[in-house]
Amino acid sequence: MDKGIGYVGWCGPCNNSGFTRGLATNAGDGKTWKAITLPDAVPNRYIGGAAVDPTDPQHAYLAMNGFSRRFTEGPGAGIGHVFQTTDGGTTWTDISGNLPDVPTSSIKQTRDGALVLGTDLGVLYRPARSTTWKKLGGNLPLTAAMDVELADDGNVYAATHGRGISSIPLP
Template identity: 25%
Template sequence: MNSLHRTIVCVGVVLASTIAGHAGAQTWQDLGPSPINTSGGYAGRVSAIGVSATNPALYYIGGADGGIWKTTDAGTTWAALTDHMPTTAIGAIAVDPTNDQIVYVGTGEANYANHSRYGLGIYKTTDGGATWTQFAEETFGGRTFSKMVIDPANTNTIYAAVASAGGFPALAAAKGHPDATGPVGVFKSVDAGETWTLLAGGLPAVEASDIAIDRDNPTTVYAAIGNIYGDPGNGIYKTTDSGQTWTKLGGGLPTTNVGRISLDVSPSSPQTLYALYTRQASSTGNGASNIGGFRSDDGGATWYARGGVSQSSYGWFLSCVSVNPANPEQVFYGGLTMRRFTGSSGSTVTPPHVDMHAFAWDASGRLLSGNDGGVHLSSNEGSSW
């Protein structure tokens, strides 16, 4: 052994001994958000998807605690965009339909599990994710986002469905945040996300679980109020005056034992709506099975049953709906599995992983599914992925 080799070995032994000694003396303190989950991974669960209205290869996805990721080649490669931001818990993504470099992100995942982390307001980028600005932590801190939609006629106007942090017992996922019990419901911004107003005018101050806009007539907005434990205010509400006044819809929709609700409006036939209803959960999270899917052909005035999907007893965690933008007769329900209905004919079309949380359609008409296993893409309406 030459002298240089002997020197390197000696230095290595000394360093190893020093590190081992320090490791034995040092202790780590959990700084939160606590308690830290050590029972399994969940950060990569895809809770939100945003797509470009014109570029079929540009997607943004959000992880339950994995931040925002971007692809410019339809999912072949991805880049992390928000690792440096204060929270990586993502609940909603909205891409400006006139400029896909402008993206709004609602932080805090509204899927109600103990590991669905609370949020710290809204992130916005105007350069495709190269830089971000944080807004409205004082308005939304400690809570979560179910969905955000942008008015296509005036993209400074944004609606957000906001919910409490989840968990069992209630608010466990808020981890003691001081604003955990702050206002929830439907919020509106008219200044591109900088400031927000909680809408009333017939809307209850209850968790909003989904929101959808009529793209042909964007003064019409539908909101799903869906407290997972059940609330007298739970149901679907409609405004035709940009959120000033709201009417609760009935005409065949369930009225008892209602928990989380998801909905969507057909882009090509906006009088056609679909909704997925879940039973209310017990205080320990049991019993939240699927009530069924429902369809309206007259803008929500009347409804009839249209299929459904298995949610086991976890409908508070597994619920999403999406209408094929080119075919108002075709709807996808996401739960434990995925069901596709074309007219009255239904089939199971689950992608390579179960537990559905989000849907989106890219600019070429391909379907994206966000689930516990990541994000999956289908170019044939779910027949293969």
């Protein structure tokens, strides 16, 4: 697959009076960017990260930042943190499952279809063909993981808030 395919989130203004967010992709031909109209099923919150399936550019994920319940009111309250599309962004499905109500900042899909998620509670993992999220490993710090990256050495690298960069092998 062409590694130039992307889904890019934006916001502006990003405040309580007039928050707007959106998403764009070049998944159609790899060159032309188009805005995606996100359905009501995707909360009106900051898009923390996006990931593209390495084998199918029409299959992508969104990691939604912010809280969904108690700390929020209005659009975006009471709904999930991880969403999936299999049709280039026309439809989205909430795949948050057992995730706690915690901001998510980064998401990656492994070659075998597992998901790695950076959250305010650390790094979480969802095995391929599973719907259950669990903590990744036992030695990563319990702090906000702002970015997760998959490396060719088989490790996940997590950039944390105030605790540096950590690595752990994928299960």
